[in-house]
Amino acid sequence: MYTPLIDPSSGHHQQAYDSSTASSKVQLFISCRNLKDVDIISVSDPQVIIYTRANPRDGWMKLDQTEVMKNNLNPNFEKSFIVSYYFERHQYFKFDVVDSNNIGGNLDAIGSVETTLGNIVGAKQQTFIGELQKQGTSSKRGTIYVRADSVKESNMDVALQVSARNLPSTSSCLCATTNNIFFEIYRGSASGQFLKVYDSDPIAQTVNPVYPSFKLKGQQLCNSDKNLPIKFMFTNQVTAADKQPLCSVTVTLQQLMDKREWALSHVVTGQPAGTIVFSQIQIIEKPTFVEYLRSGWQINLCVAIDYTGSNGEYSSPQSLHYLGAHNQYESAILNVGSILEPYDNNRSFPVYGFGGIPRFMGLNQVSHCFPLNGNASNPEVLGTQGVMHLYRQTLQGINLSGPTYFGGVIQQMMSIVKSQGGPGFYNILLIITDGEIHDMQKTKDLVVQCSHLPLSIIIVGVGLEKFKLMKELDSDKQLLRDSHGQQAARDVVQFVKFKKYIQQGPERLAEQVLKEVPDQFVNYMMNNRIMPNPQAYAKY
Known part of the structure; x- marks a missing residue:
């Protein structure tokens, strides 16, 4: 079988990692050759997990991972990674190659290598070649190739x-x-x-x-x-x-x-x-995201919070709604909301709950979309801190229930968008949830409808659920189709698993959550032939 040595994979997905103003960006492509087969029954299914740290004294933080390559000891990985490159500092990277085909999701280590981004960029043909090692073994584990290419931005x-x-x-x-x-x-x-x-x-x-x-x-x-x-x-x-x-x-x-x-x-x-x-x-x-902002377009944020029973009663320290330093709902609201708040002129956000019984509103039945301030005609709350305060204030007045339905809050968001009465507003619905949804087909149908509106849907998954259905909604590779076979006009959903990124810091979480919004924004404008208004630039 012919396997090209110098054709590493990038692919349909590119992940960006940046913490401050960088001197330049490079794109990393990963491939392996002659991997050790650690699968007893068949051939290993390799995957590379990438870690980084600021200095040798720090612990490793997971940056990202490639896709799994089935039955392949010479993989060219499809997923590439764009990282910021600083000539003047060490940037430490570790590449763990694992076999991911074990039952139960267990990963068998094939081998690992550590290097710096400087070593990769400075290598001959900007190709770092590392022999994989596994602690406690002397056998050959295979070779990893990490290739760097400079990034030329365009729209x-x-x-x-x-x-x-x-x-x-x-x-x-x-x-x-x-x-x-x-x-x-x-x-x-x-x-x-x-x-x-x-x-x-x-x-x-x-x-x-x-x-x-x-x-x-x-x-x-x-x-x-x-x-x-x-x-x-x-x-x-x-x-x-x-x-x-x-x-x-x-x-x-x-x-x-x-x-x-x-x-x-x-x-x-x-x-x-x-x-x-x-x-x-x-x-x-395409015009740039910034050009639209300069011409007067604003971003409106709406927040929807999951109050289903699977979160656990808020009085228990094991509950996802437990009011303490590690409350994932509060962290998601704070880190995402604080990024978006400056783009909203009045800095007021509609806030809804779903999957709970809002007793503070006098209701005794589960509601799949209720205003968290109790005011259906004006559900807006001033600023991110206002959302945080309201969340804490109303928590004891809501009985956790279920099931997990997204349809109610998406329909409410669509009504808000349609009531805005003209261009000038792009909307983001932030849904924070702990589990799989139970109205998947209805949700897919609504998402296809949303693809024609100035709207993006961001789903942050908290807790330990695997969120398989959420990944299906996040249609990076293939646009969704509704129950009638109608294809979405564009990708409007971004799903992020909270636990995966918060370990790398709140800035990394917010970056991952919001990274697709500018493209989704511009794609909506292009689909609807809306161009920035140069005459509006003089106002700013």
């Missing part, structure tokens, strides 16, 4: 639709033709290497596949450089572990704008091997 999107004709056909060991072909995109880099930035889903039983249209950021596709080489490679996925590269072509974005069909070359023989066709290619130059 450009590229929409593509790819098809192919007459691709090479392959046969299985039983001599039967097996075609299950997907394509990958690799972008060139300053070091001359090609870095994987996208892969499609495979299409079976054809050598003339037509793939769904998709959209990539210009920075992801070609690092915002229209003359950077881009490689398109077609691969036949015979089995989960057997992927056979077929053919490829290397072009630039500028060339694709002039010519839509290109001959492919066989990866082994170099002979002609079919044709790639770009039936759609569109460069979308």
Whole structure:
């Protein structure tokens, strides 16, 4: 099986990590070769967990992790990471490679390596090569490659639709033709290497596949450089572990704008091997988030708090609503609300509860959307501190109940948005919850409707739940569809698990929660052909 050594993966997701003004940003791509197989039954499913710390005296803090690569001892990970690079200081990183295919979610260590960002950036071709080690063992554990590429920011999107004709056909060991072909995109880099930035889903039983249209950021596709080489490679996925590269072509974005069909070359023989066709290619130059803010757009925040019984009674120290230093609801409100508050001119936020019985309002039945101040006609509270005060003040007047329904608060938010009476406001609904939702299909239907409104939905998951359904709502890879098959106009949901990021500090939590909002904001404007008003700039 052919496995390219210098094609590490990035992918559909890029995570940003920054704590102050940085001299520059770099993008890290991770791959491994010849990993130790620690799975007794089959082949290991490797994953890399990344840790960082400010100095050797500090403990390691988890930064992020790659996706899991099934049955692969030579993985090119799809997920890349954008980090701030400071020439003048040490930035310590640790990469733990684990096998994640064990029952119960246990992780078996394959190996680990520690280095600095300076070592990665300063390495030959900006590629750090580390031999993985495991304490207490002397056997070879494999090699990790961490490649750095400089980041060129832009607000450009590229929409593509790819098809192919007459691709090479392959046969299985039983001599039967097996075609299950997907394509990958690799972008060139300053070091001359090609870095994987996208892969499609495979299409079976054809050598003339037509793939769904998709959209990539210009920075992801070609690092915002229209003359950077881009490689398109077609691969036949015979089995989960057997992927056979077929053919490829290397072009630039500028060339694709002039010519839509290109001959492919066989990866082994170099002979002609079919044709790639770009039936759609569109460069979308978007205004920036800041340009809209300058022209008068405001951001309105609405908060919804989960009062279902799974939180535990507030009087118990084990309760998620227990009023103490480690109350996750208060931490989420404070850290997210304080970031958004300056963007709201009147700094007043509607606040709702759901899943509880608001006895302080004289009600004896569960409500799935009630104003926390008891005033349905004016549910707004002044400032983040006002929300915190109201939360504490009303807690004992609410009986925890259930089930967990999101539909009520989303519908209420949609009513608020529709009542605003014109442009000028973009809205964020912050839902803080401890468990899986029980009206998933209704929620998906409402989210699809929300994709047409100036609205983003941020879900912060507190407690120990795994939140599988929340991850489905956070449709980074594929837009949601409602019960009638209607696709969302854009991604509007961001889900963040509180415990995963708060350990890295409240700033990291707020960053992760809010990082998609500017793109969601601009995408709404572009979908509705709303441009910033330059005449409004003079007012600010």
